[in-house]
Amino acid sequence: MKKIGVGLIGSGFMGKAHAIAWSGVRAVYGDVPEIRLACLADASDDLARRKASEFGFATATADWQALLADPEIDVVSITTPNKFHAQMAVAALDAGKHVWCEKPMAPVLEDAQAMLNAQRRSGKVAILGYNYIQNPAIRHIRTLLDEGAIGPVNHIRIEMDEDFMADAGAPFQARHEAVNGYGAIDDFGVHPLSLIRTLFGGVAEVMCDMAKPYPTRKGKDGERAVEVFDVATILLRLENGASGLMALSRTAWGRKGRIAVQIFGEKGSILYDQERLNEFQLYLATERPTEQGFRTVLTAPHHAPYDRFVPAPGHGLGFNDLKVIECRQLIGLMRGEPGIVIDFEDGMKIERTVAAMARSFTERRWVKVDA
Incomplete structure (x- = not known):
């Protein structure tokens, strides 16, 4: 591959993150083809043109299907609201494009399955935007687990908390509509599930409870019922x-962006918090009691691919750096190389876990996750 043509659908927060990643991946890694930002699509011509100019895309359109018809585009980034993922991803794959779609796959399990079916019949690469698994700290935690540093793992705890819906007086928004999913379990709870999948494998069975701290929100025409669960x-x-x-x-x-992971094994423990994404804590019970205690491990150039960004420890990586790493993984897969990603196969297993959680809440019992 001498050149990669990129199409981007959606120019919000995640659209910008994808644009930054596509713009920076060659400078960071140096071993990827030339990246051509070919076309940006958004809801209106004015918005698309303005964002294409800001992000560096050659052309703009309000018709995302026209973007898919461009033979110069090899891969499509999909960063639209969740309810559009399935239609756009299936169309892109059927058009012969590789796909980088933001998480989750789709609010409806059948639509997620349609996305996977489209990937299978196309033979193209299709991955999901689970960039937290690209963190050098997470990669090294996986290495420690594989090496048996803390022995067999017997228990894990993961908390994911944010406060963007904590204000009871904040207005009703699209994320409060059932058409966009169940709420916390699939809006961002899929991120912890991606970490579980990367570090330990799959989830076999779940028991779920959900809650609505604020059952109503102020809409344009008065109070509206919140249709999803925020807790x-x-x-x-x-x-x-x-x-x-x-x-x-x-x-x-x-x-603000907390994903607190606690991993307990027979010979020690590992702690990680996404709000301090350049470090983790390690406790080894095999050390002498006089020196036992949690040590803080700060990521550095010897925790690849940190070294691709910064030649010195202590400087730290950020959210968009993880998107650059994810972008490089996608390019590698497009070239036939192995990669560390959540592809549509793994993504479907995460979606089945979410569906099992929702069923567990409805039926008030343990539910097995479909294979």
């Missing part, structure tokens, strides 16, 4: 036999 607590049984707990809240004042 969830889930008991987990992992495929490897470990027990687990996942707690989610979109209404947690003071929490």
Whole structure:
């Protein structure tokens, strides 16, 4: 591949993150083809033209289907609201394009399956935007687990909290509509599930409870019922036999981007918090009691691919750097190389886990995750 033509659908926060990644991946890695930002599509011609100019795309359109018809485009980034993912991803794959779609796959399980079916019949690469698994700290935690540093894992706890819906007086928004999913469990609870999948494998069984701290919100025409759940607590049984707990809240004042992971094994523990994404804590029970204690490990150039960005420890990577790493993984897959990603196959397993959580809440019982 001498050149990669890129199309971007959607120019909001995640659209910008994809644009930054596509613009920076060659400078960071140096081993990828020339990247051509070919076309940006958004809801109106004016918005598309303005964002194309800001992001560096050659052309703009309000017709995303026209973008898919461009033979110069090899891969399409889809960063639209969740309810549009399935239609756009299926169309892109059927048009012979590789796909980089933001998480989650789709609000409806059948639509997610349609996305996977389209990927299978196309033979193209299709991955989801789970960039937190690209963190050098997470990669090294996986290495420690593979090496048995803390022995067999017997229990995990993951909390994901943000406060962007904590204000009871904030207005009703699209995320409060059932058409966009169940709420916390699939809006951002899929991020912890991506970490579980990367570090431990799949989830076998779940028991889920959900809650609505604020049942109504102010809409344009008065109070509107909130159709989704902003809080969830889930008991987990992992495929490897470990027990687990996942707690989610979109209404947690003071929490901005917290994914707190606690991993307990026979010979030690590992702690990680996404709000401090350049470090993790390690406790080894094999050390002498006089020196036992949690040590903080700061990511550095020897935690690849940190070294691609910064030649010195302590400087730190950020959210958009993880998107650049994810972009490089996608390009590698397009060239036939192995990669660390959540592809549509793994993504479908995450979606089935979410569906099992929703069913568990409705039926008030443990539910097995479909294989």
